[in-house]
Amino acid sequence: GENVGLHLPTLSVQEGDNSIINCAYSNSASDYFIWYKQESGKGPQFIIDIRSNMDKRQGQRVTVLLNKTVKHLSLQIAATQPGDSAVYFCADSGGSNYKLTFGKGTLLTVNP
Amino acid sequence: ETGVTQSPTHLIKTRGQQVTLRCSSQSGHNTVSWYQQALGQGPQFIFQYYREEENGRGNFPPRFSGLQFPNYSSELNVNALELDDSALYLCASSKDRRGYTFGSGTRLTVV
Numbered sequence: 252g253e254n255v256g257l258h259l260p261t262l263s264v265q266e267g268d269n270s271i272i273n274c275a276y277s278n279s280a281s282d283y284f285i286w287y288k289q290e291s292g293k294g295p296q297f298i299i300d301i302r303s304n305m306d307k308r309q310g311q312r313v314t315v316l317l318n319k320t321v322k323h324l325s326l327q328i329a330a331t332q333p334g335d336s337a338v339y340f341c342a343d344s345g346g347s348n349y350k351l352t353f354g355k356g357t358l359l360t361v362n363p
Numbered sequence: 364e365t366g367v368t369q370s371p372t373h374l375i376k377t378r379g380q381q382v383t384l385r386c387s388s389q390s391g392h393n394t395v396s397w398y399q400q401a402l403g404q405g406p407q408f409i410f411q412y413y414r415e416e417e418n419g420r421g422n423f424p425p426r427f428s429g430l431q432f433p434n435y436s437s438e439l440n441v442n443a444l445e446l447d448d449s450a451l452y453l454c455a456s457s458k459d460r461r462g463y464t465f466g467s468g469t470r471l472t473v474v
Binding site: 347 | 367396398403404405406407408411413418419421453455462463464465466467468
């Protein structure tokens with residue numbers, strides 16, 4: 252089906268370590284991907300996006316990697332901080348110009 | 364630049380009632396999308412409004428309806444509320460359907 256799923260529902264890391272959150276998608280028409288961070292009681296906050304004509308994009312402390320061959324997306328967070336603790340969602344446009352399809356999310360916990 | 368504002372933040376309704384949720388889009392944005400997020404789940408697309416017209420719809424029944432106004436603010440209306448409608452309702456705005464910014468949502472509880 253046209254789902255965006257996540258490999259791991261939870262991830263626990265030590266402060267200062269690097270975090271990697273993974274996501275699989277199934278829609279081959281997908282051409283736009285976004286990572287969102289959602290803290291308790293808040294709406295999703297944009298982190299970084301990538302289009303299908305790229306395989307890597309870097310932001311501040313974050314990197315998104317896209318492997319279209321295996322339909323896999325990952326978010327890397329460098330030097331993870333306690334403030335990074337949240338649920339992370341990948342979202343996929345699925346070739347649509349009007350909707351995003353979200354996965355269930357990964358809960359990232361950063362231990363001090 | 365103001366962000367996306369939703370009201371109310373919390374709401375309790377009785378099964379069978381009707382509810383209206385409101386969203387003020389970010390300045391300069393002309394597109395509003397609505398999502399339903401059940402507890403522990405990712406947001407599910409309800410519909411989108413672009414320049415005051417419905418531009419796309421997810422798998423939600425007709426009792427979910429909406430409006431977009433000339434100032435690009437929007438309303439989500441839900442009729443004949445059911446217990447399963449209890450969720451966080453999120454509004455996201457964008458400029459020409461790119462780069463969506465989400466509000467903090469309205470927590471709806473149906474009892």
